Amino acid sequence: xxxxxxxxxxxxxxxxxxxxxxxxxxxxxxxxxxxxxxxxxxxxxxxxxxxxxxxxxxxxxxxxxxxxxxxxxxxxxxxxxxxxxxxxxxxxxxxxxxxxxxxxxxxxxxxxxxxxxxxxxxxxxxxxxxxxxxxxxxxxxxxxxxxxxxxxxxxxxxxxxxxxxxxxxxxxxxxxxxxxxxxxxxxxxxxxxxxxxxxxxxxxxxxxxxxxxxxxxxxxxxxxxxxxxxxxxxxxxxxxxxxxxxxxxxxxxxxxxxxxxxxxxxxxxxxxxxxxxxxxxxxxxxxxxxxxxxxxxxxxxxxxxxxxxxxxxxxxxxxxxxxxxxxxxxxxxxxxxxxxxxxxxxxxxxxxxxxxxxxxxxxxxxxxxxxxxxxxxxxxxxxxxxxxxxxxxxxxxxxxxxxxxxxxxxxxxxxx
Numbered sequence: 422x423x424x425x426x427x428x429x430x431x432x433x434x435x436x437x438x439x440x441x442x443x444x445x446x447x448x449x450x451x452x453x454x455x456x457x458x459x460x461x462x463x464x465x466x467x468x469x470x471x472x473x474x475x476x477x478x479x480x481x482x483x484x485x486x487x488x489x490x491x492x493x494x495x496x497x498x499x500x501x502x503x504x505x506x507x508x509x510x511x512x513x514x515x516x517x518x519x520x521x522x523x524x525x526x527x528x529x530x531x532x533x534x535x536x537x538x539x540x541x542x543x544x545x546x547x548x549x550x551x552x553x554x555x556x557x558x559x560x561x562x563x564x565x566x567x568x569x570x571x572x573x574x575x576x577x578x579x580x581x582x583x584x585x586x587x588x589x590x591x592x593x594x595x596x597x598x599x600x601x602x603x604x605x606x607x608x609x610x611x612x613x614x615x616x617x618x619x620x621x622x623x624x625x626x627x628x629x630x631x632x633x634x635x636x637x638x639x640x641x642x643x644x645x646x647x648x649x650x651x652x653x654x655x656x657x658x659x660x661x662x663x664x665x666x667x668x669x670x671x672x673x674x675x676x677x678x679x680x681x682x683x684x685x686x687x688x689x690x691x692x693x694x695x696x697x698x699x700x701x702x703x704x705x706x707x708x709x710x711x712x713x714x715x716x717x718x719x720x721x722x723x724x725x726x727x728x729x730x731x732x733x734x735x736x737x738x739x740x741x742x743x744x745x746x747x748x749x750x751x752x753x754x755x756x757x758x759x760x761x762x763x764x765x766x767x768x769x770x771x772x773x774x775x776x777x778x779x780x781x782x783x784x785x786x787x788x789x790x791x792x793x794x795x796x797x798x799x800x801x802x803x804x805x806x807x808x809x810x811x812x813x814x815x816x817x818x819x820x821x822x823x824x825x826x827x828x829x830x831x832x833x834x835x836x837x
Contacts (some may be wrong), residue, residue: 454742455486456512459504461497461729463693463763464700470762478749485742495616510734512743515562517796519730523553524799524837529733531557534744539751542770546788547728553797559730560747561769563760565691566724566784566791567624568710575606575686576709584711586722588628588654591687591714595663598686607665609658610680610688613813616672619794619805620725622812624689626651627723627792628715633808633831634795641804641831644824650716652812652820659816669813681706689713691727692784696765710783712790724784726791728769800834807831 460471468491475487490511492500497516504510510527522528531540531551540548540557547561571584576594579601585591595608612621623633631647634640642648658664665671665679677694679685681702698704712722731750733743749755753772760768767785768774777785795801807830815823 452484453486454484454738455488456739456742456746458487458489458513458515458746459497459501459511460489460491460515461494462491463766464697466700466762466764467491470758474750474755474758478746481749482742482745485745487746510736512736512739513731513733513746515729515731517727517729518802518805519551519559519732520553520797520799521802522732522734523556523558527734528558529735529740529743531560533740534733534747535560539748542772544769544771544774546726547769550726550728550793550796551730553799559732560751561728562731563763563766563769564726564728564788565693565766566726566787567620567689567691567713568724568784568787569713570680570688570690570694571709571711572680572683572686573707573709575602575683579686584709585687585714586712587714587718587720588716592658592661592663594687595658595661599663605684607679607685608663608687610671610676610685611655611658611664611668612671612673612676613655613668613816614670614672614675615809615813616674617809618812619808620727621673621689622648622651622655622808623792623794624713624723624725625655627725628713628720630716630720632792633804634798636795639836641828641836643804643808643831644821644828648824649821652815652824654716656816656820669816678702680704692767692781693763693765695780700764712787722790724787724791726788726793728793728796799837800831803834804831 460467462468471489471491475489479485479487501514501516505522519528543561547564548557551557551559551561569584575598579597581594581597585594591609598606598608626632626648629647629651631645631651633643635642655668659668665676665685676685676688677690677697680688681698681704683706695708698706713724715722731747733747750759751770756770756773760766760773765781767781767788768777794805807827811823811827
């Protein structure tokens with residue numbers, strides 16, 4: 422308010438003095454750059470974090486104004502696609518995919534926004550996963566890996582003695598849980614709703630050797646025999662009554678809530694889930710974690726490595742401003758606060774990784790066995806959208822038919 426009052430006084434004085442003073446005042450507004458930032462709401466702490474960050478950034482950079490939208494993931498996905506389709510690009514976008522935008526020549530190179538020294542602090546594996554055609558067009562903000570969670574009271578209370586390492590053991594444990602608790606507890610949570618169906622399917626398929634894309638042949642393999650077998654197994658567990666009702670329309674947040682309420686005994690979740698149990702769901706469930714079960718004994722357990730990205734769209738005159746904002750975000754103090762607000766993710770920088778909470782170590786160790794989405798492909802975005810919206814249909818329909826349809830769409834999207 423004080424600034425507004427001072428500006429009004431200055432304008433009044435300029436009218437009284439001379440028209441030349443008014444001309445001299447004009448460039449101050451003309452030189453102001455406004456950048457639009459769009460981010461996902463990882464936790465309820467994010468709005469306050471960004472409000473503080475942007476306030477301090479604008480104070481340190483008086484020529485830059487930040488317009489910030491912090492959206493729920495489902496809203497972000499839809500709005501980002503709409504803005505790109507209408508060429509109303511945000512200046513900075515925090516998203517889980519970038520390559521489709523890089524393929525269209527829409528993004529600044531990371532090297533145009535960060536110094537070599539700053540880029541070298543990002544973990545090498547995450548940097549490699551931020552490249553399109555060998556060039557970095559994004560920077561990682563954080564990462565996660567997956568583990569197999571159990572509700573100890575429900576799991577061991579049903580007579581189980583060890584966390585499953587194979588699908589057969591998942592079936593056996595589920596049978597005991599169902600026999601013990603009946604309809605009060607769902608042995609296995611399987612969310613194949615649109616929010617993150619691609620992750621849920623990939624973690625199960627990965628343990629069966631299934632992938633979405635074959636790097637060696639550079640071909641989509643969504644309808645592979647391993648993936649068909651995986652979808653049929655998920656269907657079999659559903660048919661046996663071992664899962665929550667309607668997996669195809671269940672999102673991960675729905676299953677997380679059921680687990681927090683003591684109604685789901687086993688599920689797939691990321692390293693941020695323990696924090697969510699406390700802060701979001703206010704749950705005191707005693708849980709255990711272990712590597713994810715594989716299709717058969719003797720197969721190496723895998724985890725799904727997921728990273729999100731910050732990217733900057735090329736717009737006339739915005740390079741300096743977006744570079745300053747991104748570098749401000751990754752200043753040690755600000756990035757530490759970012760990680761705290763996001764609630765338990767794996768840091769993207771080497772410097773921050775040395776100070777992580779010890780509870781994250783099992784997830785970091787699993788990154789050696791991580792498989793990733795084909796996120797460096799420009800066509801991954803539209804293919805991912807097909808997987809998210811269609812793969813759950815394989816629970817009630819013929820699995821191969823569903824996967825064949827997604828494969829056809831992927832082949833049509835190409836490899837770019």
